[in-house]
Amino acid sequence: MNFNYSPFFVVLVIICSITISTERNKTMNDCPALKESGSFLTTDKLGSPIILEWKKTTIVSTDFANTMGKMWDFACDAYTPVEMQFLKAFPEVVQTEAYFKPFESLFANDVTNVSWNAATKIMESILQNHFVFDPAKFPEQVIAMFSQDSCFVIVATDKRTDKPIGFITFLIRANYPADNVKVMSFAVATTEQNRGIGKLLMSSIFKIIPSIKRIFLCTRITNINALQAYHSWGFVADENPLMDHPFNVAHWSFMEYKTEQTNILQERATTLID
Secondary structure, X not given: OOOOOOOOOHHHHHOOOOOOOOOOOOOHHHOOOOOOEEXXXXXXXXXXXXXXXXXXXXXXXXXXXXXXHHHHHHHHHHHHHHHHHHHHHOOOHHHHOHHHHHHOOOOOOOHHHOOHHHHHHHHHHXXXXXXXXXXXXXXXXXXXXXXXXXXXXXXXXXXXOOEEEEEEXXXXXXXXXXXXXXXXXEEEOHHHOOOOHHHHHHXXXXXXXXXXXXXXXXXXXXXXXXXXXXXXXXXXXXXXXXXXXXXXXXXXXXXXXXXXXXXXXXXXXXXXXX
């Protein structure tokens, strides 16, 4: 099962589409008691030991960039097929959405003549350019804007092999409602499916910040596997999504998890040992 949120590279799109108020409300960002890093020991569905290591950082930090670079190989395996599935279902986006502009030459003739192998290579390149990056090259205004936010990176490692097998990142911003977080990126290695790693990663948010009341995210409408998983974890459709940048809402499924409605992830979080 592959998970896919709007690829975290939308961070770079945001700079053209939003402004952040200089009047910052009191949020979890300002909580001095929040630790900067930590780790948990737990087990997957088969009883195998899993280590979840997390750190608080920003999306414009070298630390964040280094971690994303290390996650690239299985992020590519998780994200690429989801994006390609969507492109095949909605080839018209090549003419209407800037994100798909690199595919124009392949789609110049009838869609039946598209080389999907070549399209996949283009998609991998697009994704890699945004998962493997140098924050030192960001414009100063971008660094100033996003250095005010808190980004958490959680990496799941198989204790037996000492190899990373999945990750999740989530974001806290001043303009989010109190005790709300957004999942930015999320992937489990394709070789490690059906072990419950995705649920572990999502539930770890409540172990890191127990006061969380709502998690929100989105994924492609064609990503049925992820949507089914989210539903099974207690997520429901988000009828009034908070969007940091423009979305074609017809192409995305917005979902939210509210602690007032379910405790599925909180219960899983109790199995994580400091």
